[in-house]
Amino acid sequence: MKYILITILIPLFLFASSSSGDVDKGHTYFRYIINPMIKIKGDKFTILHTKEEWKKLFSNDAQEFKIKYSYLSDDFKTFLLSPKFENIASDIRAFLIYYAKDSDIKAQCGD
Secondary structure, eight states: OHHHHHHHHHHHHHHHHHHTOOHHHHHHHIIIIIHHHHOOOHHHHHTTSOHHHHHHHHHHHHHHHHHHHGGGOHHHHHHHTSHHHHHHHHHHHHHHHHTOTTOSSOOOSOO
C-alpha cells in the first residue's frame, strides 16, 4: 500500500513544482526573448510591481499583464498573444515575483 501511495504522490509533486515556474528559466527567457522586444532590462522591469501585484497581473492566464504591457512594442504585443508566451508564462511569472519590488533579493544582472 505504501508503494502505491508513493507512486501516486511523486508525479503529483513533480507536476505541482513544474507548474509554479522556474526563476532561472524565467530570467533566461526575459533576457533573450523579452528584453530585445521591449528594451527594458530585467532588473528595472521586475521592480515595477510588488509580489502581489505581479501575481494579480498573471492571474486568469496573464490577461491583465497582456493588457498592461502590450503597448511596449508591436513585436511584444504579438508575442503575448502567441502560444510561445503561454508556454513560458509561468517561468516569467516566477522570475518577476522573485525579484519584485518588495523582495529581499534584488536582481544584480542588469539583463
